[in-house]
Amino acid sequence: MATLDQKSPNVLLQSLCCRITGKSEVLKQRREADAALFSEMHRKLQTQGVLKHRWSVLYLLLSLSEDPRKPSSRVGNYGALFAQALPRDAHSTPFYCTRPQSLALGYAERSTGLSASVGTSGISSLGVYTLNGPTPTQPPQSAAAQPLGSRLAWALPLSSSPSSALAPPTARPPLGPPVPATRVIRPRRDGDAAGEVSEAALVRDILYVFQGIDGKFIKMNAQDNCYKIDSKVVLCKSLRDTSSRLAELGWLHNKVRKYTDARSLDRAFGLVGQSFCASLHQELKEYYRLLSVLHSQLQVEDDQGVNMCTESSLTLRRLLVWMYDPKVRLKTLAALVDYCQGRKGGELASAVHAYGKTGDPQMRALVQHILSLVSHPILNFLYRWIYDGELEDTYHEFFVASDPNVKTDRLWHDKYSLRKSMIPSFITMDQARKVLLIGKSINFLHQVCHDRTPPGKITAASKSADTPKDAAELLSDLEGAFQEKIDAAYFDTSKYLLDVLNRNYLLLEHLQAMRRYLLLGQGDFIRHLMDLLKPELARPATTLYQHNLTGILETAVRATNAQYDNAEILKRLDVRLLEVSPGDTGWDVFSLDYHVDGPIATVFTRECMGHYLRVFNFLWRAKRMEYTLTDIWKGQMCNAKLLKTMPELSGVLHQCHILASEMVHFIHQMQYYITFEVLECSWDELWNKVQQAQDLDHIIAAHDVFLDTIISRCLLDNNSRSLLNQLRAIFDQIIEFQSAQDSLYRSALEELTLRLQYEEKKQQREEEGQWGVTAEQEAEEKRRVQEFQETIPKMRSQLRILTHFYQSIVQQFLVLLMTSSDESLRFLSFRLDFNEHYRMMLKSSHIL
Numbered sequence: 001m002a003t004l005d006q007k008s009p010n011v012l013l014q015s016l017c018c019r020i021t022g023k024s025e026v027l028k029q030r031r032e033a034d035a036a037l038f039s040e041m042h043r044k045l046q047t048q049g050v051l052k053h054r055w056s057v058l059y060l061l062l063s064l065s066e067d068p069r070k071p072s073s074r075v076g077n078y079g080a081l082f083a084q085a086l087p088r089d090a091h092s093t094p095f096y097c098t099r100p101q102s103l104a105l106g107y108a109e110r111s112t113g114l115s116a117s118v119g120t121s122g123i124s125s126l127g128v129y130t131l132n133g134p135t136p137t138q139p140p141q142s143a144a145a146q147p148l149g150s151r152l153a154w155a156l157p158l159s160s161s162p163s164s165a166l167a168p169p170t171a172r173p174p175l176g177p178p179v180p181a182t183r184v185i186r187p188r189r190d191g192d193a194a195g196e197v198s199e200a201a202l203v204r205d206i207l208y209v210f211q212g213i214d215g216k217f218i219k220m221n222a223q224d225n226c227y228k229i230d231s232k233v234v235l236c237k238s239l240r241d242t243s244s245r246l247a248e249l250g251w252l253h254n255k256v257r258k259y260t261d262a263r264s265l266d267r268a269f270g271l272v273g274q275s276f277c278a279s280l281h282q283e284l285k286e287y288y289r290l291l292s293v294l295h296s297q298l299q300v301e302d303d304q305g306v307n308m309c310t311e312s313s314l315t316l317r318r319l320l321v322w323m324y325d326p327k328v329r330l331k332t333l334a335a336l337v338d339y340c341q342g343r344k345g346g347e348l349a350s351a352v353h354a355y356g357k358t359g360d361p362q363m364r365a366l367v368q369h370i371l372s373l374v375s376h377p378i379l380n381f382l383y384r385w386i387y388d389g390e391l392e393d394t395y396h397e398f399f400v401a402s403d404p405n406v407k408t409d410r411l412w413h414d415k416y417s418l419r420k421s422m423i424p425s426f427i428t429m430d431q432a433r434k435v436l437l438i439g440k441s442i443n444f445l446h447q448v449c450h451d452r453t454p455p456g457k458i459t460a461a462s463k464s465a466d467t468p469k470d471a472a473e474l475l476s477d478l479e480g481a482f483q484e485k486i487d488a489a490y491f492d493t494s495k496y497l498l499d500v501l502n503r504n505y506l507l508l509e510h511l512q513a514m515r516r517y518l519l520l521g522q523g524d525f526i527r528h529l530m531d532l533l534k535p536e537l538a539r540p541a542t543t544l545y546q547h548n549l550t551g552i553l554e555t556a557v558r559a560t561n562a563q564y565d566n567a568e569i570l571k572r573l574d575v576r577l578l579e580v581s582p583g584d585t586g587w588d589v590f591s592l593d594y595h596v597d598g599p600i601a602t603v604f605t606r607e608c609m610g611h612y613l614r615v616f617n618f619l620w621r622a623k624r625m626e627y628t629l630t631d632i633w634k635g636q637m638c639n640a641k642l643l644k645t646m647p648e649l650s651g652v653l654h655q656c657h658i659l660a661s662e663m664v665h666f667i668h669q670m671q672y673y674i675t676f677e678v679l680e681c682s683w684d685e686l687w688n689k690v691q692q693a694q695d696l697d698h699i700i701a702a703h704d705v706f707l708d709t710i711i712s713r714c715l716l717d718n719n720s721r722s723l724l725n726q727l728r729a730i731f732d733q734i735i736e737f738q739s740a741q742d743s744l745y746r747s748a749l750e751e752l753t754l755r756l757q758y759e760e761k762k763q764q765r766e767e768e769g770q771w772g773v774t775a776e777q778e779a780e781e782k783r784r785v786q787e788f789q790e791t792i793p794k795m796r797s798q799l800r801i802l803t804h805f806y807q808s809i810v811q812q813f814l815v816l817l818m819t820s821s822d823e824s825l826r827f828l829s830f831r832l833d834f835n836e837h838y839r840m841m842l843k844s845s846h847i848l
Contacts, residue, residue: 196234202243203314207298209250210291210323212257218247226251242316249323252330253287256280259337270395271377272345276352279373283333283366287326294319332363336370345397346422349374353425368475375475378424386435386489388455389442399423400436408447412602412696416440426475431483434490437695441493444696449500449599459492494695501696505599506568508690511703513569514604517592518612519679519710520619522562529556530627537586541577544586549575553592572596578617587624591616603700611707618714622674625667625734632660632738639745642752648789649748655799656741659806663734666810669831670727677824678713682706713824723820726813733806740802744795751788811838 197217205215209227214220217235221228227247229240263269264277294314301313340351352374356367381398384390391402399422406415416436423432442458445451475482501507516522532552536544553575557563562570576593591613596604636657643649689702711717715724758781762772773781810832817829833839 196236197239199239199316202235202239202316203319204298206243206246206316206319207291207294209247210253210294211288212250212254218243220250220254239316242320246316246319246323249327249330252327252334253284255334256284256330256337260284268395270344270397272348272374272397275373275377276340276348276370279370280333280337282373283329283370287330290326294322328363329366332366336367345395346378346399346419346424349378350423350425372475375424375426382435385439386486386493387459389439389446391439397422399427399432400439409601411448412440412444412700413605416443431486434486437697438486438489438493441497441696444599444602445497445500448602449497449504451500453496458496459489491694497696498693498699501599506566507600507603507699509566509569510572510596510600510604511690513565513572514594514612515679515683516562516565517573518594518616519683520616520623521679522560525556525560525562526623528560529553530623532556533586533590537590539586541580541584541586541589544577544589546575546577549577549590576613587621591620602696603703608703608707611711614716615707615710615714618716619674621728621731622667622670625731626671628734628738629660629664629667632741633664635741635745636660639749643748645755646748646752648792652744652792652796652799655796655803656744659737659799659803660741662810663737663806666730666832667734669828673824673828673831674714677828678710682709682713713822720820723813723816723825726809726816729809730806730813733802733809737802737806740795740798744799747788747791747795751785754784807838807841811842814838815842 202217205218208215209218217233218227218229220226227244227250229235229243235243260277260280263273264281266273269277298314336352336355339355340348343351349371352367352371356364356371358364358367378398381391381393381400384392385398385400391398391400393400393402396419399419401417401419403415403417416439418432418436423429427435442455445453445458498507517525520526529552532555533549536549536552553573557570557573572595574593574595576591578589578591580589594604594609594612596609636653640653643653683706686702686706689705690699693699693702712720715727758773766772814829814833817825817832820826
């Protein structure tokens with residue numbers, strides 16, 4: 001007849017039900033009604049899905065139904081249970097694909113069935129190495145297929161039902177020396193007559209030490225910070241060493257428990273820290289379940305008086321092997337606690353992630369499980385930020401920081417930033433930058449652009465990390481699914497923001513307006529404006545009125561192609577007068593201005609408009625030099641024929657023509673360099689970058705690079721201050737030359753007018769039949785002509801000094817250009833001195 005363990009599961013279930021209900025003889029007594037009722041109850045029990053662990057429940061009911069006065073026959077079964085090794089099974093960390101083998105602890109008794117539990121301590125997950133005998137084979141069933149079940153049924157054989165753990169082990173010849181058929185049962189004692197502590201007493205103490213509780217013989221030594229056996233206790237060296245090795249688990253447990261107790265109630269530790277503490281609590285909970293099983297076994301042995309010398313009893317050596325895996329896991333947790341001290345938020349997640357970079361798959365799985373719990377709050381922060389633009393980071397754990405004191409006009413630049421120390425190591429800097437931009441774009445649309453489009457319509461929200469399991473799945477595919485989520489939200493949000501700025505706020509049109517008006521790109525408008533402003537700007541700066549200049553500006557707009565620009569652009573164009581210094585004219589203080597506000601002020605910031613103002617003043621002054629030289633050339637051409645009758649002026653006029661030609665050549669080359677090599681090339685690069693920009697930051701960065709480039713190449717930066725001073729001195733010489741030539745022409749024309757009047761009077765008197773001139777008049781005329789001729793050397797000397805000073809400044813300017821690190825400035829020096837005229841002058845003056 002088959003034993004209870006050899007019956008089929010249905011028969012066994014029926015037998016257990018019969019024994020529990022006390023109706024095992026119902027069929028023998030021919031009570032058909034009771035039999036039918038029992039069959040119906042049996043069927044319902046089998047089909048119920050609520051009870052998952054029927055065997056454990058039925059066994060508990062069976063134990064309660066037995067008469068406690070009858071002697072129990074299950075001690076041997078418990079012995080067989082604890083004679084096996086601590087198996088690998090379901091625990092708090094993820095399952096493994098295959099389950100390493102388990103070893104029997106008894107040298108004299110090794111069962112053929114490999115242990116495969118339905119639940120074990122989460123601390124037990126590492127391999128146990130064989131102490132003796134051959135290496136067991138791999139079990140046929142993987143751990144992933146095992147359901148979580150009662151922690152008390154963790155050592156059941158694979159081939160039997162859960163109740164088989166209660167049956168005696170399968171008979172098999174022992175591997176060691178034969179065990180006597182009978183065993184002596186005596187109660188446990190703490191020591192023998194000689195006073196030596198028994199191993200049973202040490203086992204009891206060790207189980208307390210595992211929980212951080214001082215035992216009778218093993219206590220915590222505060223000075224050495226470790227558990228030690230009292231030196232007065234008489235104990236052999238082997239037991240003392242084994243106990244010390246086992247007591248290390250208590251120290252490790254205390255270290256982890258102390259950290260969790262201290263941090264669990266600390267709210268400032270944040271959600272990430274609390275998740276870390278929860279993961280440690282979960283591991284300790286599994287550890288406590290293992291200890292409860294050991295305590296149960298010890299209690300059973302005490303109740304039945306099992307001797308320590310039997311093959312199924314708890315010994316220090318068996319505990320040492322059994323607790324190998326928990327000890328390794330506790331060491332990992334303790335080391336992790338040490339490494340995470342003083343960290344919180346994303347920094348804590350980075351520490352956990354860094355500790356998982358190990359070649360041990362079991363340790364890596366443990367750390368990965370903890371990381372999935374720790375990173376869960378961070379991923380929740382992240383998803384709320386990129387899909388809703390909400391940032392609820394009370395304890396400053398997220399890597400995106402917000403400054404509530406920043407005003408709306410500086411929202412994009414200053415309100416949100418990255419906390420680099422809080423960026424988890426499993427998130428790259430590029431991903432963090434995109435995450436920052438996504439949420440910042442959503443808030444910019446709502447608060448600055450006043451766009452009320454729901455975030456769900458801008459980008460479709462994907463599944464968030466609702467559970468640690470979801471977080472673990474994302475962490476396992478950081479370059480796949482996680483990257484795709486970030487990229488999709490980034491591209492959708494950034495594209496929508498740029499569309500709003502271009503469609504509703506004319507961002508690109510404003511950018512082109514800056515080029516046309518502040519950078520003098522609208523040639524006909526600038527030339528006409530200069531013609532209209534010349535009379536006003538020639539006056540002292542203190543006599544100018546802004547409303548007069550604004551009227552002239554509007555006239556210039558209406559008279560040129562600027563009138564066809566968008567009205568939104570033209571109404572922002574205005575006149576600005578700079579701070580007046582003593583002796584300034586209108587040319588020195590006049591400037592165009594462009595008003596920006598709202599979202600476009602994010603691109604054209606106050607600093608950017610300051611740069612535009614500096615560049616405009618430089619370009620305006622260079623344009624004025626071109627305008628001045630044009631007037632000089634026109635004066636020379638108009639007066640050349642008139643002054644042919646005054647041969648004494650030919651040398652001075654020739655000198656004026658030569659100096660004017662040098663200045664025209666210099667200004668033309670500078671204008672070519674500024675217009676084409678600086679402005680046009682830089683503008684083309686800016687426009688290409690703006691067209692290819694993926695987010696607003698790309699446009700802002702490209703615009704900043706554009707301004708920095710033109711400021712540097714227009715000699716307006718700090719490194720080119722000496723070049724700019726020389727160039728301004730050259731501009732001043734051109735203005736001085738204009739004044740000198742105007743004075744020369746004014747004197748020459750006055751003298752020419754007097755001479756023509758003298759000749760006209762002389763001819764008129766001769767026609768009347770009188771003497772043309774008297775002796776006194778002739779003498780007066782000669783004296784006046786002589787006085788004029790005496791001023792010519794002075795004019796010539798003044799022009800010579802002016803020419804020499806101008807050429808010396810140009811020479812110094814060329815020297816600075818040739819030694820510049822900018823290649824374009826060195827090429828400019830070649831064009832300015834294409835025939836080496838100034839170079840030869842430098843050699844002759846021994847400057848080089």
